Amino acid sequence: MNADARGIVLMVRDRQDDAGNIMRLRLASADGMPLPQFAAGAHIDVQVPGEESAVWRQYSLCSDPADTEQYEIGILKDPSSRGGSIALHERVRVGTMLTAEGPRNHFPLDETAEHTLLFGGGIGITPMLSMAKRLHALGSEFTLHYCTRTAAGTAFRADLETAPFSRHVRLHHDDGPQEQRLDLARDLPPPDGATHIYVCGPSGFMDWVISCAEACGYPPATIHREYFSAKIDSSGDSFEVEARESGVTVTVGPKDTIARALARVGVKIPVKCEEGVCGTCLTSVLQGIPDHRDKFLTDEERETNEDICTCCSRAIGARLVLDV
Structure with missing residues (x-):
């Protein structure tokens, strides 16, 4: 593995510009060696190339945890971001070398759960893809709810429709018929202590799912979350x-x-x-x-x-x- 004090060096093996302004990158070790193993829910820190000072962004791994030949990440080109995602969209090509750190996992999957509910909103689908692949490999019961604004803007759709676990996938679009949209009164089963919930996506979407799960009586230990970004007020008294x-x-x-x-x-x-x-x-x-x-x-x-x-x-x- 080609690494230095800053982390591992990854080469962009493939770039796919998917729907919804999401760039999908497949990354391999620059020296052809196997990549460090990771567990479902993990992310890597990627240094944005071309910046005068180190700028890092975190991206969930959406590839199969069993695959050590490549990592896959999805990067939303978000005009309201601080510039990291836009720079990556503009500068990254096949063959680009990227410095990364990790994998790290602050969003681990409880593989002992009897049933798992995965809620991904927009780019928040990425860690859910890795979790779904792992749960399928384990033969576990799970349901993946993927929410997007439009059907046409749904990245990873073709992959999900042809995945071996496609029967576990539910697609929800804001521009779809009412009965096709996510309805937590319908799609969130009563808590039983053995069902775990995982949610990732925009803050408003996450807060909605989490508050509904809490109101239904899901124990806090069974509700898992990962925020990609947040509007933080860090000001205050000295x-x-x-x-x-x-x-x-x-x-x-x-x-x-x-x-x-x-x-x-x-x-x-x-x-x-x-x-x-x-x-x-x-x-x-x-x-x-x-x-x-x-x-x-x-x-x-x-x-x-x-x-x-x-x-x-x-x-x-x-x-x-x-x-x-």
């Missing part, structure tokens, strides 16, 4: 942060972040998404109460106040002590 291991204390201003404030005094916490969704900057809290602004930690993890996403979260009170 507070102090002590980096206990480094022996320094900084003031985090009203429009500053913990990670940036510490970086200015030489305490560098790795940051990738800057939106509180990837968990790269997660740091242990020794004292103080975090004001959690992220979408990465679960409600149960927030209640413990043991960790904080330093790219966006702040402090309740005047001071935090971090183990960094």
Whole structure:
């Protein structure tokens, strides 16, 4: 495997521009060696080529976890993004070399569930594809609900219609007949403690599915989520942060972040998404109460106040002590 201190080097083996402004890339090891294994739900961090400073974006692996010859990712060309996806669409061609890190998995599949419900909205279908392939290989019971705005803008549609697990797939389009659209009152079965739900997609879609599942009585431990992006307000009152291991204390201003404030005094916490969704900057809290602004930690993890996403979260009170 061709790798360096920044991660692994991947070569673009194939590019397919699919419906819905989604670019599908098949990536292979630059030196022809097998790729690191991954479990369903995993993602890789991809460095955007051509940028003066390192810009990283996270993309779920939608390929079969049993395949170590190539990874597949889907990248939405989103005009409202911070530019990473647009740059990749413009610059990546067959043969392009990309630096990546991972795979990492913050969205693991519970393979012991008796039944699994997969809800993918738009580009949120990508981790669900990997999960569906794994569940099919295990012979598990599952249903994949894929929601898009239009039938014509549905990426991966041909693959799903011909997949060996196609009988498990339900397609829902906003421009389709009413009975074909996702209806959670109909499509969300009563909770039984043995059914697990996985949801990924736009924040509004995810919040809807999650709130309906919670209202139906699904236990929190059976509802799994992964946010691709989030609108985060990281501003607030000033507070102090002590980096206990480094022996320094900084003031985090009203429009500053913990990670940036510490970086200015030489305490560098790795940051990738800057939106509180990837968990790269997660740091242990020794004292103080975090004001959690992220979408990465679960409600149960927030209640413990043991960790904080330093790219966006702040402090309740005047001071935090971090183990960094």
